[in-house]
């Protein structure tokens with residue numbers, strides 16, 4: 001037997017390394033800075049991972065703990081653990097040391113949530129996915145694309161000499177929820193990322209993350225062999241291009257032996273790719289895959305492509321990748337966003353999850369709230385992600401959920417919402433999305449509500465007088481945002497489509513603004529049918545006709561979904577306008593007219609948001625003043641913005657349909673022309689501050 005037993009209780013010098021509980025949000029759900037592993041004193045040499053495990057377990061108060069690494073417990077997989085009671089001692093068993101660390105965080109979570117460790121306490125956990133991964137959209141210049149919490153945490157200009165202590169805190173927070181992989185840089189990748197000087201910086205970060213079980217990946221620019229390698233082009237069929245990638249892979253693995261692989265955005269939004277040379281996405285991915293193969297690395301190739309101009313955008317990825325089934329190397333994973341458009345508040349699941357075979361697919365979720373109020377709105381994304389993961393694609397009959405489908409690749413990725421703000425995510429409740437992503441990546445069968453509750457208990461207090469109302473608020477947040485921003489499957493009506501994606505702008509998506517319309521997939525340029533608007537807001541109707549008689553997008557879904565979506569009587573209400581163009585006076589299955597129903601949605605979302613400040617005020621006594629004020633200011637803004645969205649949309653649609661405001665709808669307080677003039681700087685790196693938004697809205701009321 002190769003078991004190793006170590007008694008933790010023996011020799012910990014505690015106290016000094018554990019600071020008083022911070023209330024600035026910097027310690028996230030863990031509520032204490034990382035303990036100093038050097039407090040652990042043992043007779044024998046132990047690994048950093050084990051040292052961290054013991055240091056963390058020093059905070060576990062209720063029982064003494066023994067950890068046991070057992071190479072024969074293959075049932076626990078690489079990362080799983082079992083927890084058993086031996087008398088009043090708790091035992092953590094794992095096949096690898098990282099499983100012991102995960103077991104330690106499991107115990108600490110239960111302690112913080114108030115679980116009693118009784119004689120018959122037992123648990124066995126094996127993560128559902130192999131790769132539980134963050135995708136940073138961080139740039140070498142320190143900015144973060146769609147980053148709403150300051151600049152990048154990676155301080156490239158200081159590395160490798162100076163290694164920020166925040167990297168340890170980052171690694172620890174991720175390990176505490178099971179995240180084990182991270183792509184450090186933006187998919188809009190600078191070729192410079194692969195320069196030797198930068199790879200040495202990557203090594204410094206990888207060395208900090210490794211003991212926490214986190215492997216580092218990089219986004220790469222497909223034109224790197226040209227831009228930094230001096231080759232004439234980056235054609236994947238040319239031997240010199242393959243040779244360049246092979247040499248680069250060797251250089252990387254010499255520095256970072258456990259390097260995970262490359263993430264690639266190719267032929268999308270101006271990024272270079274294999275299609276520039278008349279090659280396919282498979283040709284492009286395979287050249288990188290061949291270079292990484294000797295080291296066990298993987299290529300993650302994004303399905304978010306624009307290359308094919310002949311269809312509306314939501315159809316493109318499936319059309320592009322279906323002919324490539326079976327053509328990728330076995331170390332390539334294709335990564336699709338949760339929906340076919342672009343992280344909108346409400347999209348049906350990406351049709352690739354139901355149609356593709358022979359290509360392992362990963363899912364990309366967006367933790368950063370690009371389209372859900374950025375760092376100003378409380379949007380608990382656990383509910384949205386559960387809706388996607390639980391969606392049945394019917395690929396292999398009923399029960400073929402998206403969650404099961406992506407197990408083929410074992411990869412789930414989330415676009416990080418982390419920045420260098422003290423509290424990491426700016427809005428204190430945005431931390432819940434980082435947390436929920438990790439928990440669902442570990443176990444997609446968890447309930448969104450249970451995750452919200454455990455996050456609240458750890459981050460604030462487990463007192464039900466706090467947790468119950470605040471959990472209700474979190475659970476209602478995405479449904480409310482959908483209602484007040486883009487109800488019934490409306491999508492991409494943001495004020496500044498090509499810029500900051502902040503605030504309403506339905507008037508921009510009208511005839512004449514064809515680039516906006518195409519970007520938002522609201523215009524079809526299908527070769528087989530004349531160019532036409534998929535979406536329209538006219539005197540008689542609103543919505544996108546993606547039915548069998550329209551663009552036929554419904555046919556990208558398996559039966560029975562294609563028929564359900566095609567028929568307004570069976571189409572889920574949340575997708576009505578995604579798949580259908582509806583007459584304003586049409587009677588809906590709900591009994592009211594479409595216009596009445598639509599206005600009712602805006603009204604209901606705004607009413608829900610209006611309750612949030614009061615809910616928060618009622619729990620003031622449970623929250624430290626700093627986080628209380630931060631949240632309250634933003635909840636008040638959210639309530640105000642909900643009215644902004646409601647009024648802007650209702651007033652604009654009234655300007656095209658000339659219908660009166662339905663009964664029961666609160667009359668608009670704004671004037672449409674003034675709302676049309678509101679503008680924030682077009683910037684992909686920042687969210688407008690609450691002060692700026694309040695000022696703009698005050699101005700619109702004058």
Ligand code: GCV
Nearest residue numbers: 137145146187188265304342
């Ligand atoms: C990284 C959307 C965002 C872009 C992002 C892109 C992508 O279009 O607005 O900022 O670029 O998605 O996912 O590649």
